[in-house]
Amino acid sequence: MNFDTLASATAHLTLSPEARARILERGRAQINKRAAANAASVRIGRTAVLAVVLAMLISVTACATSGKLGSWNSFSFFTDKISRSLPSDACIERRLGYLPELTEDFSNGFSLIGGSFIHNSFTGEAGEILEKFMGIQLEYERDGERLNLFANLYKTRFEPRGETAAIIGEIELRYHSYTGKFVPLGYELTAQDKAAEKSGEVIFSYGTDEVELHRIQSVCWEKGGVSYCLMQTDSSLSREELINMAQELLNQY
């Protein structure tokens, strides 16, 4: 059989202009639908934004087990909420399947004000589920200033972002900071925006009424297979203070 004949036969298979128009129309409808969903997700509140920020702390380029990461999906139920005190170890272990190292207070005045157990999944580029896992998010406050601690246990391996800030025993603390730019739907990126996005310095999210810039900094580490991140948005904390808080938590165990 001649494969040139086959190629020539398939070359005659073309989409009709009407079919192409239908595909474009459906695509545009999907863009509008997604824009509305993005707006909703930003307006849901801090949790969604924090989850976006957390996802940015791992690199998309190195998913060793099963291809590149497409998305990090997170949700929690009302019953997953945590109040101003940590649940018992038994309860945490039952909910998560492991027991992360957590604290209710830091010596610099940050105290637990709430949190939740989080149901997470990683999906691949084509939307296939790579892994499902449970995590915990805790929120701390000091004089109106807030800070989050995340603990997650997943098998998928990533290159962490950021620079080595300290090494405690065999544990490496990595510090990372970047600017999150939240913009209205339909916002057109300027050349400067595009360059900043490409370099990873600025991450864009769509759906706010006005352009908002947030400075995000984090210290992340891994211990016993669990990934931890202390993260603060628009912080008055210095890099050193954040690193010291991570060290304090590590030294408690």
Add this chain to the structure above:
Amino acid sequence: MLFSSARPSGDELEETVNTYSEALFRLCFTMLGCRADAEDAVSDCIVRYIERSPQFRDAEHKKAWLFRVASNICRDRLRERARHKLIALDDISELCASSEEGRALELLLGLNEKYREVIHLHYIVGYSTAEIAAIMHISPAAVRKRLQYAREQLKNEYRKESEE
């Protein structure tokens, strides 16, 4: 919550449809053997591109991603057909310029879907076995084996038809 915040604009959508829809349609037709289903599959593939908004390294990466997603969508549709025993293939002779082309296309459509896909990607799109392996998430050796088996099948069918 999306990992990537890069959302395709209307212009990017149009460019993607203009650049890739014909090639995707040919692949989907080869796998599904039906114009209407192939058009729907391309449409689903474009919707998935908008939903996922993946970040591509370059045009080749984007093309390979679209092919992979289109193949997955076609496989899902074939499974659906098998469940519901729905087969509505087009009359190939109406779609081809000559009887020889029609026969070639019919022989291809007579193969199992996994062989059709590798033949299409290799001989029509022009991908290497390594590239097909990456798209289909199988080993290059498995691609070579499928190509070999598909060629033998086509050869046998072609010979049988010629003898008749």
